[in-house]
Amino acid sequence: MAETAPPAAGPEDGRAKLVIRNIGMILSGKMEQPILDADCIICIDGKITEVGRGTEMDCGGATTTVDAMGTTLAPGLIDSHVHPVVGDYTPRQQQLGWIDSTLHGGVTTLISAGEVHMPGRPKDIIGLKAMAIASQRWYENFRPSGVKVHAGAPVIEHGMEEHDFKELAEAGVTLLGEIGLGSVKDGKTAHQMVQWARKYGIQSTIHTGGPSIPGSGLIDADMVLETGTDVIGHINGGHSALPDDQIICLCESCKQALEIVHNGNERAALLTLNTARELGKMDQIILGTDGPAGSGVQPLGILRMIAMLSSLGNVPAEIAFCFGNGNTARQRKLDTGLIETGFCADFVLMDQAQHSGGKTLLESVQLGNLPGVGMTIIDGRVTSQRSRNTPPAGRVPVIV
Numbered sequence: 001m002a003e004t005a006p007p008a009a010g011p012e013d014g015r016a017k018l019v020i021r022n023i024g025m026i027l028s029g030k031m032e033q034p035i036l037d038a039d040c041i042i043c044i045d046g047k048i049t050e051v052g053r054g055t056e057m058d059c060g061g062a063t064t065t066v067d068a069m070g071t072t073l074a075p076g077l078i079d080s081h082v083h084p085v086v087g088d089y090t091p092r093q094q095q096l097g098w099i100d101s102t103l104h105g106g107v108t109t110l111i112s113a114g115e116v117h118m119p120g121r122p123k124d125i126i127g128l129k130a131m132a133i134a135s136q137r138w139y140e141n142f143r144p145s146g147v148k149v150h151a152g153a154p155v156i157e158h159g160m161e162e163h164d165f166k167e168l169a170e171a172g173v174t175l176l177g178e179i180g181l182g183s184v185k186d187g188k189t190a191h192q193m194v195q196w197a198r199k200y201g202i203q204s205t206i207h208t209g210g211p212s213i214p215g216s217g218l219i220d221a222d223m224v225l226e227t228g229t230d231v232i233g234h235i236n237g238g239h240s241a242l243p244d245d246q247i248i249c250l251c252e253s254c255k256q257a258l259e260i261v262h263n264g265n266e267r268a269a270l271l272t273l274n275t276a277r278e279l280g281k282m283d284q285i286i287l288g289t290d291g292p293a294g295s296g297v298q299p300l301g302i303l304r305m306i307a308m309l310s311s312l313g314n315v316p317a318e319i320a321f322c323f324g325n326g327n328t329a330r331q332r333k334l335d336t337g338l339i340e341t342g343f344c345a346d347f348v349l350m351d352q353a354q355h356s357g358g359k360t361l362l363e364s365v366q367l368g369n370l371p372g373v374g375m376t377i378i379d380g381r382v383t384s385q386r387s388r389n390t391p392p393a394g395r396v397p398v399i400v
C-alpha cells in the first residue's frame with residue numbers, strides 16, 4: 001500500500017506505450033554520433049522515454065508494438081521551407097493531398113516560409129496579421145494526415161512597427177515568412193523588423209537569390225548579411241542562385257542556418273555543402289523543398305536532397321540524414337528531429353530500396369539512391385505504412 005513502485009506503463013493506467021523493437025539501425029539526427037548502438041525504442045504518450053537493447057528493456061504492457069523487421073529508424077524528416085495555404089490543398093498547382101504525399105516521403109514536420117500562395121493575400125498590415133494568426137490556428141487545429149505544420153508566417157511590409165510583432169507573438173505567431181517577398185527590400189528596414197521579431201521570440205528567414213516568380217525581387221549577400229535573419233533561406237536560390245562568391249561569403253560570414261532547398265540550384269547546393277565542410281560548419285546545414293512552388297510539389301524532396309548531397313557531395317549518408325532532421329531541429333529549436341529522451345516520438349522507418357546498388361541502406365543512399373520508406377510514426381502513433389511514393393523497401397516494419 002505504502003510501497004511506491006513506479007507505475008507500470010500500459011493500457012491499465014491509461015497511458016499510450018509504443019514499443020519499437022528489432023530495429024536494424026538507429027540514426028540519431030546528431031552529427032556528433034549519427035548511429036546509435038541500440039535496437040529498441042520505448043515511447044510513452046508520444047514522447048521518447050528509453051532507447052537501448054530490447055533484451056534489457058521493459059517492453060511489456062505496450063498499447064502498440066512495432067516489429068521493425070531489421071529496418072533503419074531515423075527521426076522524422078523536417079522540411080524547413082514550405083509554402084502551405086490551407087489544409088492539404090495548395091492553390092499554387094491546384095493540388096490536393098500534397099502533405100499526405102510528403103508524409104509518404106518520410107517527412108513528419110513542415111515549417112512555413114510564408115503562406116504566399118493564398119489567392120488575394122492581404123498586404124495591408126492588419127490584414128497580413130489576421131491571415132498569419134488564422135494560418136497558425138488552422139494548422140494547429142488540423143494536421144493533414146498527422147503531419148505537424150508550423151505555419152502562420154507573415155510576410156513583412158513597410159509600415160510595420162514594434163507593436164505589430166508584439167501582437168503577433170502574443171497571438172501565437174512564431175515565424176516570419178521569407179523577407180523579400182513583400183515590400184521590404186532594403187537591409188536597414190528588414191534588420192529593424194527582424195530585431196523586433198526576435199525580441200518577441202519570432203524566428204526569421206529570408207529569400208536569398210534572384211526573383212522566384214514575377215513580382216518577387218533580388219536579395220543579394222549584402223542584404224542577407226545586413227538583415228541578419230535566423231535562417232538564410234534557400235542559400236542555393238529559389239530558383240536563381242547568387243553568384244558563387246556571394247554564396248561563399250555567406251557561408252564564411254554567417255553563424256545562422258544555411259538552408260539548402262530542392263527547388264533551388266543543385267550546383268549551388270553542392271558549393272554550399274563543400275564550403276560549409278571546409279569551414280567546419282556542416283552542423284548549420286538544413287534542408288527544405290521550397291514547395292509548393294512553380295516547380296510543383298516534391299513529396300520525396302528531402303530524401304532526394306539527402307541522396308544528392310551524400311552521393312555528389314561525398315558525405316556519409318548517416319551525416320546527410322542529419323541535415324534533414326537533427327540539424328533543423330537544433331537550428332529551429334524544435335522538440336522533434338532527434339532521438340533523445342523527452343523528444344517527440346516522430347520517426348521514419350526505412351530500408352534499402354529493392355534492387356538498388358550497395359550492400360546496406362547507407363551505401364545505397366551514398367550511391368545516390370532513395371531509400372524505401374516502410375512506416376512513419378508521429379507522436380507515437382503510426383501514420384503511414386509502406387510508402388506509395390518511394391521505391392519499395394526490401395523489408396517493411398509490421399504492427400504486432
Ligand SMILES: [Zn+2]
Nearest residue numbers: 178207212238
Ligand atoms: Zn524564396
